[in-house]
Amino acid sequence: MSAASSAVFRIAFGLVALVLIVRFFAHGWIDSLLLDPVHHFKYPGFTWVQALPPPLMYALFAALALTAAAMALGYRQRLSAAFFAVGFAYVELIDRTNYLNHYYWIFLTAVVLAFVPLSGMWSVDSRRGRVTPSRHISEWIVWLLRFQVGMVYLFAGVAKLNSDWLFRAEPLATWLPARSDLWLVGPLLAVPATAFVLSWAGALFDLTIVGWLLNKRTRLPAYLALVGFHSTTWLLFPSIGVFPLVMGVGALIFFEPDWPLRAKARRPQPAQTAQTGSTSKVGVALVALYVVLMIAIPLRHFTLPGDVHWNGDGYLFSWHVMLNEKAGSADFIVTDDNGTSWVVGPPGYLTDRQVAVMSTNPDMIRRTAELIASDLGVSVKADVQLSFNGRRSVQFTDPKVVLAPEATESDHWIAPAPST
Amino acid sequence: MSRVLLVVPALALLLSSCSTGPDQSLVVENIASEGLIPLIETAADEVTALQTAIESGCPGGDLDGIANAWRSAATAYEAVNATAPFGPASMARTTSMVDYQPISPTGIDDLLASDEIVDADYLENRSSSTRRGLGSIEYVLFDIAAECEYAAAAAEVATSATMELRSAWLESFEGAAPFIDAFTADMTSPEALGDVVGAFVETLKEQQLFELGAATGSTSQEANVDAIPEGALGFGSGRYLAELAAIETVLKAGGESGLLALIESRDASVATDIDGLLAEAQDRMSAFSMPLQEVAETTPTQIDAYLEVISELRSLLEADVVSLLDITLGFSDSDGDTG
Numbered sequence: 001m002s003a004a005s006s007a008v009f010r011i012a013f014g015l016v017a018l019v020l021i022v023r024f025f026a027h028g029w030i031d032s033l034l035l036d037p038v039h040h041f042k043y044p045g046f047t048w049v050q051a052l053p054p055p056l057m058y059a060l061f062a063a064l065a066l067t068a069a070a071m072a073l074g075y076r077q078r079l080s081a082a083f084f085a086v087g088f089a090y091v092e093l094i095d096r097t098n099y100l101n102h103y104y105w106i107f108l109t110a111v112v113l114a115f116v117p118l119s120g121m122w123s124v125d126s127r128r129g130r131v132t133p134s135r136h137i138s139e140w141i142v143w144l145l146r147f148q149v150g151m152v153y154l155f156a157g158v159a160k161l162n163s164d165w166l167f168r169a170e171p172l173a174t175w176l177p178a179r180s181d182l183w184l185v186g187p188l189l190a191v192p193a194t195a196f197v198l199s200w201a202g203a204l205f206d207l208t209i210v211g212w213l214l215n216k217r218t219r220l221p222a223y224l225a226l227v228g229f230h231s232t233t234w235l236l237f238p239s240i241g242v243f244p245l246v247m248g249v250g251a252l253i254f255f256e257p258d259w260p261l262r263a264k265a266r267r268p269q270p271a272q273t274a275q276t277g278s279t280s281k282v283g284v285a286l287v288a289l290y291v292v293l294m295i296a297i298p299l300r301h302f303t304l305p306g307d308v309h310w311n312g313d314g315y316l317f318s319w320h321v322m323l324n325e326k327a328g329s330a331d332f333i334v335t336d337d338n339g340t341s342w343v344v345g346p347p348g349y350l351t352d353r354q355v356a357v358m359s360t361n362p363d364m365i366r367r368t369a370e371l372i373a374s375d376l377g378v379s380v381k382a383d384v385q386l387s388f389n390g391r392r393s394v395q396f397t398d399p400k401v402v403l404a405p406e407a408t409e410s411d412h413w414i415a416p417a418p419s420t
Numbered sequence: 421m422s423r424v425l426l427v428v429p430a431l432a433l434l435l436s437s438c439s440t441g442p443d444q445s446l447v448v449e450n451i452a453s454e455g456l457i458p459l460i461e462t463a464a465d466e467v468t469a470l471q472t473a474i475e476s477g478c479p480g481g482d483l484d485g486i487a488n489a490w491r492s493a494a495t496a497y498e499a500v501n502a503t504a505p506f507g508p509a510s511m512a513r514t515t516s517m518v519d520y521q522p523i524s525p526t527g528i529d530d531l532l533a534s535d536e537i538v539d540a541d542y543l544e545n546r547s548s549s550t551r552r553g554l555g556s557i558e559y560v561l562f563d564i565a566a567e568c569e570y571a572a573a574a575a576e577v578a579t580s581a582t583m584e585l586r587s588a589w590l591e592s593f594e595g596a597a598p599f600i601d602a603f604t605a606d607m608t609s610p611e612a613l614g615d616v617v618g619a620f621v622e623t624l625k626e627q628q629l630f631e632l633g634a635a636t637g638s639t640s641q642e643a644n645v646d647a648i649p650e651g652a653l654g655f656g657s658g659r660y661l662a663e664l665a666a667i668e669t670v671l672k673a674g675g676e677s678g679l680l681a682l683i684e685s686r687d688a689s690v691a692t693d694i695d696g697l698l699a700e701a702q703d704r705m706s707a708f709s710m711p712l713q714e715v716a717e718t719t720p721t722q723i724d725a726y727l728e729v730i731s732e733l734r735s736l737l738e739a740d741v742v743s744l745l746d747i748t749l750g751f752s753d754s755d756g757d758t759g
Contacts, residue, residue, distance in 0.1 A: 174746060175746050177685070177686060178444070178610055178745055178746035178747075180441070180443070186443075190441060325743050325746070326743070327738070327743040329739045336641060342633075342638055342640055343633065343638060343639045344629065345625060353748075359739075385735045385738075385739050386739060387742070387743040390744070393740050
């Protein structure tokens with residue numbers, strides 16, 4: 001199978017990763033998200049991850065930029081991708097507040113690129129003879145890359161199959177009117193029916209786009225629709241950042257593997273027959289394990305109690321992209337050894353962003369309670385009001401349940417999801 | 421072709437008629453032009469009037485008149501502080517010149533007892549924030565013997581700072597509507613709305629968690645009435661009323677094209693509740709007939725009852741309004757695909 005499209009995938013991925021890192025520099029996020037916060041919310045099992053001192057953190061980001069460029073150039077591709085994956089994972093593990101679906105996708109894709117050889121074509125490595133130049137690639141690699149892109153749409157589509165999305169058109173019914181000052185289309189966005197149309201269209205798009213892209217006859221219009229879809233989301237929600245770019249270039253992998261050659265030659269070339277390269281049993285097992293994990297992880301919330309959209313259990317790594325609108329107001333009721341109780345806000349050393357994310361997330365609320373308990377030497381309960389998908393705010397946490405210093409194992413301190 | 425030409429404007433008209441609620445950009449413009457700017461101009465005028473009153477009425481003159489001027493200045497500045505802690509000037513610096521709280525009475529005593537020549541230059545450039553501003557004027561004129569020169573110097577510093585604030589909003593930017601540029605420079609309307617709602621939330625938090633709540637002990641381990649910024653004139657409730665009135669002014673600036681109307685267009689019940697809670701809070705605060713520190717000491721439950729209203733109002737703004745307007749408070753939601 002032609003290696004051209006996977007080479008383009010490598011180049012595009014490297015460039016997108018480079019843009020991502022440059023944005024951290026340009027927007028000052030290295031400071032504001034990683035260095036400035038006094039406290040970082042850790043992922044379970046990764047509490048040992050600490051932010052580097054500022055010079056080293058900047059050096060790390062410079063190295064990430066270089067390795068992203070190296071991936072694009074095909075310079076020691078697998079080593080570069082491995083470094084990028086480890087470095088970017090470290091950055092993301094510093095603070096759970098900064099979790100984004102497309103950051104997770106970037107990490108996963110870097111992991112894939114650390115294992116699969118994509119520098120046989122249009123790369124520094126092949127030009128210098130570091131790898132054997134090859135215009136062909138094993139078919140499974142292309143399919144793995146297609147899976148890598150396709151799973152985002154599929155699971156994002158499955159996640160949209162919930163009553164809020166389909167029958168209340170939330171959160172779009174909340175978000176779209178806030179864009180009603182957009183030129184030309186603004187007034188239309190304030191119309192309730194628009195949210196319903198876009199909600200159903202979005203679900204249908206996510207659930208079916210992979211099929212349309214796989215079908216040769218529908219591929220081109222499907223891709224154009226995909227570009228239109230992501231352009232629209234970017235116009236409506238500019239803060240979505242590089243996500244539309246990530247998916248827009250990633251989806252090119254669904255075209256015929258030799259499409260870059262055809263485009264370059266500007267004339268039709270005979271279709272190449274598929275060649276299945278030899279792959280070790282270990283390689284096959286690893287790919288199979290990866291695919292199984294990538295399917296199981298986003299679906300795990302179906303095995304957990306409660307509504308993932310409300311309590312967040314199983315939300316991470318599940319491709320729940322722009323699926324809920326939540327805003328919370330959090331206070332904490334503290335009691336000292338003498339039984340005196342009073343109310344405090346979130347610790348002043350948390351950033352506004354951390355407070356906003358924390359106020360909607362049970363794990364982070366509990367962690368904040370632990371912080372307060374440790375700071376003041378008191379027991380702590382959380383009193384959090386949450387507005388969820390356009391509903392009036394309601395009590396999210398049970399203000400009678402002590403969260404810290406002793407841990408409460410049960411999930412009962414989170415109120416049940418609103419039924420209507 | 422002519423049919424097409426007719427259909428396009430007709431469609432545009434139809435879409436416009438479908439629009440629910442006021443245009444957000446217009447709301448932002450109204451917040452600036454009918455809400456914030458008048459408050460800032462009033463603050464500059466009232467602080468200047470206080471300086472004039474001190475210079476003409478002290479010493480030995482009309483202390484009651486000065487007290488009234490002081491209350492007007494404090495009311496006007498508190499209104500700005502509660503609603504516009506952002507924009508083209510550093511409000512932290514302005515507040516440190518105009519109305520930093522708490523002041524340090526012993527620090528002022530020490531300064532008065534020293535050989536220093538306490539003039540505006542000294543207070544502005546060589547003194548700490550705790551020795552100048554409206555609080556210091558209240559202290560030197562009404563707590564201790566009338567120290568007119570000190571008060572006049574502090575008033576001059578405060579006037580200069582409020583005039584700078586007004587200039588920053590009105591004159592630093594060229595164009596037809598400079599104050600709107602000043603408010604929204606490099607911002608989208610949701611970001612500007614986030615700043616405004618964020619200011620409201622911070623003001624209410626300050627009342628609930630750090631001042632009144634701390635005074636009654638509902639938000640601190642021990643009750644501490646000194647947490648309420650209040651001096652000899654017993655103007656604590658006046659400050660809080662000024663904050664609530666300013667929030668209401670900014671919410672309703674622009675009427676049908678104002679922030680409250682925008683909230684109403686998204687969820688009428690939220691707007692109604694905000695309006696009702698603001699009115700209830702103002703009623704409760706107005707009912708305190710004695711200095712607020714005394715109320716906190718004698719009948720803290722009355723203040724706690726007021727704080728329940730404030731807590732509910734804050735929660736509505738922090739959770740419901742943030743959600744309805746799809747805004748963030750205090751940070752820019754960048755590169756996000758969560759939710």
